[in-house]
Amino acid sequence: MVRFNRREFLAKTTATTAATAFGSATVSMVSAGEKPVKKLRIGVVGTGRRGPSQIRHLLADNKGVEIPAICDIDPQARARGVATVKQYGGNTPEAYGKDELDYRNMIARDDIDGVVVVTDVQWLGKISIDALKADKHVGCDVTGTHSLDECWQLVKAQEKSKGKYMLMENCCFGRETLLMYNMIRQGVFGDTYFGVGSYVHDCRHLYFKPNGELTWRGRLVRDDYGSIYPSHAIGSPAKWLGINDGDRMVSCSAVMTAPRGLHFYAVKKFGADSPQAKIEFKAGDISTTTINTAKGKNIRIDCGISSTRPYSRYYVMQGLKGCYDSRSGVYVNDGDQAAHAWSDQLIAKYADKYEHEYYRKDAATATKAGGHGGIDYFVVREFVEMARENKEPWIDAYDAAAWTSIMHLSRLSIDKGGAPVEIPDFTGGKWKDPNWRKGRMV
Ligand SMILES: NC(=O)c1ccc[n+]([C@@H]2O[C@H](COP(=O)([O-])OP(=O)(O)OC[C@H]3O[C@@H](n4cnc5c(N)ncnc54)[C@H](O)[C@@H]3O)[C@@H](O)[C@H]2O)c1
CATH class of the missing domain: 3.30.360.10 (Dihydrodipicolinate Reductase; domain 2)
Structure with missing residues (x-):
């Protein structure tokens, strides 16, 4: 059972309230003639080498995605995560990461629909399982889990969760x-x-x-x-x-x-x-x-x-x-x-x-977006669609x-x-x- 530290959570209330206000509308603004998209609010855990690139794909390549919060235990990585969100999203996200379990306070926020997990492989499974238990959608980078027991816990957490889990296997x-x-x-x-x-x-x-x-x-x-x-x-x-x-x-x-x-x-x-x-x-x-x-x-x-x-x-x-x-x-x-x-x-x-069909329609866009030759564009887009539409993922x-x-x-x-x-x-x-x-x- 996941326990969230209520005091720590409340200590962040001011920033959270601001973030909630920032993400309050459920439909995102789009240009004239475009179909409105449902807003999707994502927290990112792990902003080392790969995390910022996933943030860029989430914000720059997908309409209606917001990142109200990020989390990393390394101060330099955390600053990189904040700067990347500012650059591509325009807002300053709340930054978590005072210890290895601070991500739980981020996950507890009401203004987050899902999390993208891009930490050391030793943490991917634990964070994903906690996020599913909190009924959040999860996009988890590879390898997914770090023990056989975590494999079972992941499946059980998914079967009980209102959130959907996707392994973001870009290959x-x-x-x-x-x-x-x-x-x-x-x-x-x-x-x-x-x-x-x-x-x-x-x-x-x-x-x-x-x-x-x-x-x-x-x-x-x-x-x-x-x-x-x-x-x-x-x-x-x-x-x-x-x-x-x-x-x-x-x-x-x-x-x-x-x-x-x-x-x-x-x-x-x-x-x-x-x-x-x-x-x-x-x-x-x-x-x-x-x-x-x-x-x-x-x-x-x-x-x-x-x-x-x-x-x-x-x-x-x-x-x-x-x-x-x-x-x-x-x-x-x-x-x-x-x-x-x-x-x-x-x-x-x-x-x-x-x-x-993905390549027939969007090969040029994916290549331009970069990220392992375009595959990161598709894997992030797939996660966004899953979380926004509450769809069953292809890689579950x-x-x-x-x-x-x-x-x-x-x-x-x-x-x-x-x-x-x-x-x-x-x-x-x-x-x-x-x-x-x-x-x-x-
Ligand atoms: N799919 C791909 O093509 C691809 C490519 C590179 C990396 N990856 C995956 O991405 C993940 C990250 O790789 P990387 O190269 O960015 O590693 P990295 O070491 O540069 O970044 C990992 C970050 O996670 C942070 N972190 C670790 N535990 C944490 C915790 N409990 N709470 C908050 N932050 C925590 C670290 O401080 C670090 O900044 C790995 O799982 C790796 O397998 C996938």
């Missing part, structure tokens, strides 16, 4: 991910049965603060291992293969290479005798997890955030009538000839006919729980030498109904 909004999703739904590839997803990103420069202390990413690779940042990899194949939408993941097996890259990096940066060189990092340089589904499909995910290589997310989707490989192209073969060559390079031939709490559970279950499998580990059914059997998520994505 699912990539152009090719949505194009393939569209083609699958229109039967181009036949039934899908195998997918690969990956997140390979050399993040070692983000593991240490300038004073040599570990950041949250550094603590993640020191304390956790397995597929520790899974959703960028698993999200697209899970959507292509209908996970939690007619099928579900039932078990996983994982292997991991020895953790060497980080030690190599720490020695080079801080010296062989430095305290950093003595840290025992647990996360292997690359981990591979193979997942079985109830319908006999497989997903493989590769996760490597400490390897010396350029950023790469590669994907494969295999269906009975063809396949997609992000490194080679699309192959569709409805006849009986042997498959010797990729018929088309990348997506050019199919884009005209099967381009997803069940997806967040299932996808993030791989972080914990891959570790258990590694501990057992790669033996299969059962994946819980977070949906409680709802996945069997192929219609329960109908209409959630255009």
Whole structure:
């Protein structure tokens, strides 16, 4: 049960009242000829590197969104959050963050409809669960939760809440991910049965603060291992293969290479005798997890955030009538000839006919808005629509729980030498109904 500190809350009354007055109308002003939009008031927790960029997308790319309050425990980040809201929203938001639980006072405000959570991964789940318990909408950045118990708590909180939760997995909004999703739904590839997803990103420069202390990413690779940042990899194949939408993941097996890259990096940066060189990092340089589904499909995910290589997310989707490989192209073969060559390079031939509506209509706007090539524009817009219309999200709490559970279950499998580990059914059997998520994505 979440307890809000009433005294602290009342101490902020003056500012809150001002903010309420600022956000009092329910319909936002728009230019002549435009349809009025319902006002949406969002609090943002975590205004470090990514938070301000999400604030910009919320305010600059969406009409009728206001940010009456932000929260960060780091004074510099907090100031950055306030300045970003001022720049794009025109108001000075109330700033919270006197300690790690001050976000609860922000969530308790009546003038906030929802929160966007962009903190260290170790806090994402706790804050989202508290916000759902307070009946607020939640847009949570990846990875969503930080323990198996939090996965369950998230699902239970969602089932009781009047608010809606969306995992803001931006990679699912990539152009090719949505194009393939569209083609699958229109039967181009036949039934899908195998997918690969990956997140390979050399993040070692983000593991240490300038004073040599570990950041949250550094603590993640020191304390956790397995597929520790899974959703960028698993999200697209899970959507292509209908996970939690007619099928579900039932078990996983994982292997991991020895953790060497980080030690190599720490020695080079801080010296062989430095305290950093003595840290025992647990996360292997690359981990591979193979997942079985109830319908006999497989997903493989590769996760490597400490390897010396350029950023790469590669994907494969295999269906009975063809396949997609992000490194080679699309192959569709409805006849009986042997498959010797990729018929088309990348997506050019199919884009005209099967381009997803989001890109057909708004590719230029998304690209101009920036943020990982446009995907942040779509993921933030999707959150805004969910919260404003009280709509069921495409990527919901069940997806967040299932996808993030791989972080914990891959570790258990590694501990057992790669033996299969059962994946819980977070949906409680709802996945069997192929219609329960109908209409959630255009
Ligand atoms: N989807 C993407 O493409 C993408 C890209 C980058 C980061 N992220 C995610 O965004 C989140 C933030 O990443 P970042 O790079 O901005 O990290 P960051 O360390 O720069 O920012 C995190 C901020 O959260 C604050 N914070 C931590 N605990 C808090 C608490 N209890 N209350 C209030 N503030 C708290 C910290 O002080 C910090 O300023 C992470 O979850 C990360 O996984 C996603």
